[in-house]
Amino acid sequence: MEIMILTGFVSLINLAAFILMGADKQRAMNNQYRISEKTLWNVAFFGGAIGAATGMKHFRHKTKHSQFKYGLPALAIIEIGIYIYFFMLLA
Template sequence: MELTWMVIGLIVIMNAIGFFIMGADKKRAKKNLYRISESTLWNVAILGGAIGAAAGMKHYRHKTKHAQFKYGLPLLAVIEAGVFVYIFKLLA
C-alpha cells in the first residue's frame, strides 16, 4: 500500500512539473528570455510527466505548431496513461 502512494506521488509530481514547465517556457518566450530547451521538456515528459506536459501545451497554447510536440506529446501521454494503469493493476 505504501509503494502505491509513492508511485501516485511520483506521477502527480512529474505531471505537475510537466504542466508548469510548459507555462514557464511560454512566459519566457513572450519576454524573449532564455528558454527551457526542448530536450528538457521531452525529458520531463518521458520521465512520467507527459500527461501534464500535454495538458500544459494545450492550456498555454505552447509548442502547438511543432509537429513533434503536437503529435508526439499526446501520443506519449496516452502510452504513459496505459503504463500507469498497468502498474496500478500490478500493485493492487
C-alpha cells in the same frame, strides 16, 4: 505503500511538466532565455507526458511543432497505459 509512492511520483512529475510548459511560454513571451526542448521532452519521457500535453494545450505552447503536437499526446496515451498497468499490479 508502493501505490502511494507511485501516486506521488505521477502527480509530481506531471505537475512539474505542466509548470515547465507554462514557464517556457512566459519566457517566450518576454524574450527571455528559454527552457530547452530536450528538457521538456526528458520530463515528458520520464513520466510527465500527461502534464506536458495538458500544459501545451492550456498555455497554447509548442502547438505548431509537429513533434510536440502529435508526439506529446501519443506519449501521454502510452504513459496512461503504463500507469494503469502499474496501479493494477500494486492494487
